Amino acid sequence: xxLDDFAATRDVPSDDWYEAASELKGxxxxxxxxxxxxxxSDAGVAVVARIWSVRDRHGAMLRTRVAREGGLLPTxxxxxxxxxxxxRETAEMFGIGFTGHPDPRPLLLPDGxxxxxxxxxxxxxxxxxxxxxxxxxxxxxxxxxxxxxGVPPAGTWGS
Amino acid sequence: xxxxxxxxxxxxxxxxxxxxxxxxxxxxxxxxxxYIDSHKETEPATGEGARPKTxxxxxxxxxxxxxxxxxxxxxxxxxxxxxxxxxEYDHAAGDVLGLTHERETLVTWMxxxxxxx
Amino acid sequence: MAADVTIEWGHIFRLRxxxxxxxxxxxxxxxxxxxxxxxxxxxxxxxxxxxxxxNVMVIxxxxxxxxxxxxxxxxxxxxxxxxxxxxxxxxxxxxxYWDSYSVTKGVDQMIPIDVYVPGCPPRPEALLDGLAQLNExxxx
Numbered sequence: 001x002x003l004d005d006f007a008a009t010r011d012v013p014s015d016d017w018y019e020a021a022s023e024l025k026g027x028x029x030x031x032x033x034x035x036x037x038x039x040x041s042d043a044g045v046a047v048v049a050r051i052w053s054v055r056d057r058h059g060a061m062l063r064t065r066v067a068r069e070g071g072l073l074p075t076x077x078x079x080x081x082x083x084x085x086x087x088r089e090t091a092e093m094f095g096i097g098f099t100g101h102p103d104p105r106p107l108l109l110p111d112g113x114x115x116x117x118x119x120x121x122x123x124x125x126x127x128x129x130x131x132x133x134x135x136x137x138x139x140x141x142x143x144x145x146x147x148x149x150g151v152p153p154a155g156t157w158g159s
Numbered sequence: 160x161x162x163x164x165x166x167x168x169x170x171x172x173x174x175x176x177x178x179x180x181x182x183x184x185x186x187x188x189x190x191x192x193x194y195i196d197s198h199k200e201t202e203p204a205t206g207e208g209a210r211p212k213t214x215x216x217x218x219x220x221x222x223x224x225x226x227x228x229x230x231x232x233x234x235x236x237x238x239x240x241x242x243x244x245x246x247e248y249d250h251a252a253g254d255v256l257g258l259t260h261e262r263e264t265l266v267t268w269m270x271x272x273x274x275x276x
Numbered sequence: 277m278a279a280d281v282t283i284e285w286g287h288i289f290r291l292r293x294x295x296x297x298x299x300x301x302x303x304x305x306x307x308x309x310x311x312x313x314x315x316x317x318x319x320x321x322x323x324x325x326x327x328x329x330x331n332v333m334v335i336x337x338x339x340x341x342x343x344x345x346x347x348x349x350x351x352x353x354x355x356x357x358x359x360x361x362x363x364x365x366x367x368x369x370x371x372x373y374w375d376s377y378s379v380t381k382g383v384d385q386m387i388p389i390d391v392y393v394p395g396c397p398p399r400p401e402a403l404l405d406g407l408a409q410l411n412e413x414x415x416x
Contacts (some may be wrong), residue, residue, distance in 0.1 A: 108342065108378070109342070109378065110340075110341045110342040110378075113341075113377075115377075117377040117378070122377070124375040124376070124377070125375075125377075126370075126374055126375040126376075126381070127191075127375050130191060132191060133185045133188070133191050133192075133193055133194050133195065134182055134185040134186030134187075134188075134191070136182060136185075136195065136196070136197075137182065138179070138180045138181050138182050138197060138215050139180065139197050139198060139199040139213075139215045140196075140197065140198075141196040141197065141198060141218060141219075148186075163399075163401070167399075169399075170394075189372070190371075190372060190374065223369075224365075224394040225365060225368040225369040225371075225382075225392065225394060226365060226368075226369055226370075226371065226374060227365065227394070227396065228365055228371055228372040228396040229395065229396045248395065248398065248399050248401055248402040248405070249401070249402060249405035250394065251391050251392060251393040251394070251402065251405055251406040251409050252391070252392050252394075253390065253391060253392070253409075253413070254392070255362075255368055255369060255382065255384060255389070255392050257392070258368065258392055258394050
């Protein structure tokens with residue numbers, strides 16, 4: 001395999017998402033590898049999909065960005081049925097929607113789960129609640145104010 | 160039953176005389192499962208021209224083995240080589256609090272730490 | 277250690293073990309179960325086909341909030357006077373995933389545990405030792 005097999009990520013506007021994927025399918029990219037997303041802070045939620053051509057042994061990565069609130073993309077399940085679970089997981093983890101999805105239920109999260117865990121603002125509650133043992137300085141028995149990076153101080157987050 | 164290799168990663172032992180309460184292991188532990196308390200003591204100056212010395216005295220050193228994921232980061236990162244792997248594994252407990260090993264227990268695991276050679 | 281346990285012939289195979297194999301610890305359980313002689317030495321017979329036929333349930337692995345009701349159901353289906361072993365850090369208290377949004381921080385939040393075996397994952401020998409300790413507790 002060469003580096004060409006791992007194609008560079010192609011950025012498309014969210015309005016062209018379905019067409020770009022459709023073109024890929026038309027040009028022999030028949031294997032839907034995965035679809036996921038990442039939180040790109042102010043730029044929105046970036047949705048990435050990788051599609052592979054079994055015949056040509058060549059892959060393509062598509063990326064687009066949607067709004068953090070109410071972001072929507074057309075579903076790719078009409079092109080590859082296997083996209084269904086990937087889109088369900090991405091929807092519940094990032095709080096975006098896939099219009100036309102045949103079964104838009106949450107996939108992994110339990111019923112009644114509040115929030116979208118893979119967003120950057122979703123805080124790990126346990127790390128806020130538990131006192132960091134490393135907060136003490138050498139020679140202290142009572143914690144000073146040190147907190148490990150990324151953990152907000154108690155009282156500034158949560159209800 | 161077959162004997163375990165001496166350097167198996169069973170449990171973490173503390174060499175108390177080497178620990179300076181520097182807190183590096185507690186800070187680096189990804190699971191936040193090392194609990195250290197210490198205090199400062201000042202020794203008066205001895206002899207002419209000497210200054211009073213401050214040293215840290217370890218009060219509490221505990222590892223919560225219910226949380227511990229046995230990654231060994233604490234052992235690798237300790238600047239004073241106060242922590243070691245011991246191959247002992249048979250310390251199941253009837254209560255989850257019994258899995259928090261205090262300093263006295265951690266020191267006893269030194270008995271099975273293999274020597275460097 | 278398990279090798280020090282005297283086999284009480286009247287109680288051999290009195291632990292019928294149901295393995296709730298959820299994650300990596302299940303592999304260590306399987307490794308321990310493959311050692312038939314050692315299992316016999318602690319009076320355990322692994323892989324009960326269903327909870328009704330078991331008297332020991334070993335939670336081997338991470339319990340997620342979504343799966344937790346099913347683990348509870350398995351516990352409820354076991355006969356009364358059954359025992360539960362929490363095997364590994366995840367079952368003890370959430371383990372390395374103690375900060376996760378989806379993990380139950382210790383299976384003892386739902387069901388009472390008789391023996392906690394530490395480790396991530398615990399060695400197969402540690403499972404045998406945990407079963408031996410359970411034996412002693414039952415014997416009392």
